[in-house]
Structures are given as structure tokens and as C-alpha cells.
Amino acid sequence: xxxxxxxxxxxxxxxxxxxxxxxxxxxxxxxxxxxxxxxxxxxxxxxxxxxxxxxxxxxxxxxxxxxxxxxxxxxxxxxxxxxxxxxxxxxxxxxxxxxxxxxxxxxxxxxxxxxxxxxxxxxxxxxxxxxxxxxxxxxxxxxxxxxxxxxxxxxxxxxxxxxxxxxxxxxxxxxxxxxx
Numbered sequence: 644x645x646x647x648x649x650x651x652x653x654x655x656x657x658x659x660x661x662x663x664x665x666x667x668x669x670x671x672x673x674x675x676x677x678x679x680x681x682x683x684x685x686x687x688x689x690x691x692x693x694x695x696x697x698x699x700x701x702x703x704x705x706x707x708x709x710x711x712x713x714x715x716x717x718x719x720x721x722x723x724x725x726x727x728x729x730x731x732x733x734x735x736x737x738x739x740x741x742x743x744x745x746x747x748x749x750x751x752x753x754x755x756x757x758x759x760x761x762x763x764x765x766x767x768x769x770x771x772x773x774x775x776x777x778x779x780x781x782x783x784x785x786x787x788x789x790x791x792x793x794x795x796x797x798x799x800x801x802x803x804x805x806x807x808x809x810x811x812x813x814x815x816x817x818x819x820x821x822x823x
Contacts, residue, residue, distance in 0.1 A: 645671035652680070660719060661759075683761035687731035688717035688807045690749065690815050691741055691768045697788035698815075699739050699771075700808075704783065713797065714808045717763065727764040735768055739786050740776040743768035750814040754806055765811040767818075791816060 648669045656663040664680040691699040705712050718734035720727060728746055736742045746766040754761045778784060789797075794812045797803045803812070 647671065650675065655679075679758050681755075681759040681761075683759060684720050684723045685727060685761065686717055686719045686763045686807075687727040687734060688715045688763055688765045688811060689731045689735045689746070689768050690715055690765065690811050691735055691739055691743070691771055693771060693788060695788075697790055698794060699741065699786055699788050700794070701738050702785040702787065712805055713803055714805045715765070715811050717807060728766065731764065731766045731768070736774050737777040737779070738782075738784050740774055741768075741771040742774045743771050745770045749818065750810060752807055752810045763807050765807060765814065767815065791819070 649666055650669055651667040653665050654662065655665045660683065662682045664682065666678045666680050667675060668678055669675050693699065699716065700713050701716050702711055702713050704710070716734050716738040718730065718737070720730045721733075728748070731746055732743070746768050749765050749767050752763045752765060754763060776784070776786075791812070794803065795816060798809055798812055803809060
């Protein structure tokens with residue numbers, strides 16, 4: 644496959660979470676195309692595993708879908724140079740009210756490769772200690788614990804469809820199976 648050459652990039656929109664660009668490119672057959680490109684600084688998600696093996700999940704409203712979703716605790720980095728593990732620790736406490744100093748990187752996910760560069764690192768958090776939720780002003784989050792099997796069942800019934808959550812649950816299951 645030959646190289647794709649970017650001829651021009653112009654800013655189309657700057658928002659609070661992302662930047663949208665319009666790229667003009669020359670594809671390998673010589674034709675030009677205009678592609679949308681969304682830049683996102685990145686994020687981290689956490690699989691918080693309690694001592695009993697249950698996983699803490701958050702239920703929150705998602706405006707883009709106009710519904711509530713069940714997800715892994717997650718959030719965007721505060722700055723492009725913030726280590727994603729620090730972001731994961733912060734989001735764990737903010738969203739669930741639990742802390743952990745024992746995080747292990749499980750998987751990194753490029754969420755929407757066709758038009759966005761968002762990358763989410765998904766961590767496993769163990770040895771949870773109770774703290775308190777520190778929600779943003781616009782957040783209302785319910786926290787509940789589920790077994791891995793319950794989460795797998797909800798995923799395959801398509802009750803959980805969030806990409807980072809699906810990837811995290813399946814990767815965690817695979818990790819546990821490899822350890823058996």
C-alpha cells in the first residue's frame with residue numbers, strides 16, 4: 644500500500660473535549676479527498692475489582708445517545724501530557740468513590756479509527772479502599788457491582804454497547820482465562 648499524503652488541514656471546530664479538522668489528502672491512486680478528523684487528547688478507564696471479584700460499574704446519562712448507559716468508570720485526561728494511569732486513578736475515585744494504588748494496564752483501545760484519534764488505556768484496579776465520590780457539577784452517576792458473568796451476559800444481550808466497556812470486559816475475561 645502506498646502512502647497517503649496530507650495536503651492541508653484546517654480547523655473546523657474547537658469544543659470543550661475535542662477539535663474537529665477538515666483534512667485534504669491525496670490517496671495512493673492520485674485522487675484527492677476531504678476527510679473529517681477529530682482530535683481527542685485521550686482518556687483512561689478502570690475495571691475496579693472488589694475483593695469478592697465483583698466489578699464496580701457506573702450508570703450515567705449520555706447526551707449523544709439520549710439515554711443512560713452502564714459503563715466502566717472513565718474520563719478524559721486533564722491535559723495532553725497527564726499520564727493515563729493518573730487519570731484512571733482520579734476517575735476511579737471521582738466516579739465510584741473508591742481508590743486504589745494497585746492499577747495494572749490491561750489494554751489500550753483506539754475507539755473510532757475511521758475519524759477520531761481518541762485512545763483509551765483500560766486498567767484493572769484491585770485493593771480498593773472506600774473514599775467518596777467527587778462528581779463534576781454536571782454528573783449524576785450511580786455505582787453498582789456486578790459479577791463478570793453478569794457483565795458478559797449484558798454485553799451479549801446488547802445491553803452494554805459502549806466500546807471501551809465491551810473491550811475491557813472481554814479483555815478482562817481473556818486475562819482470567821489465561822491465568823487458569
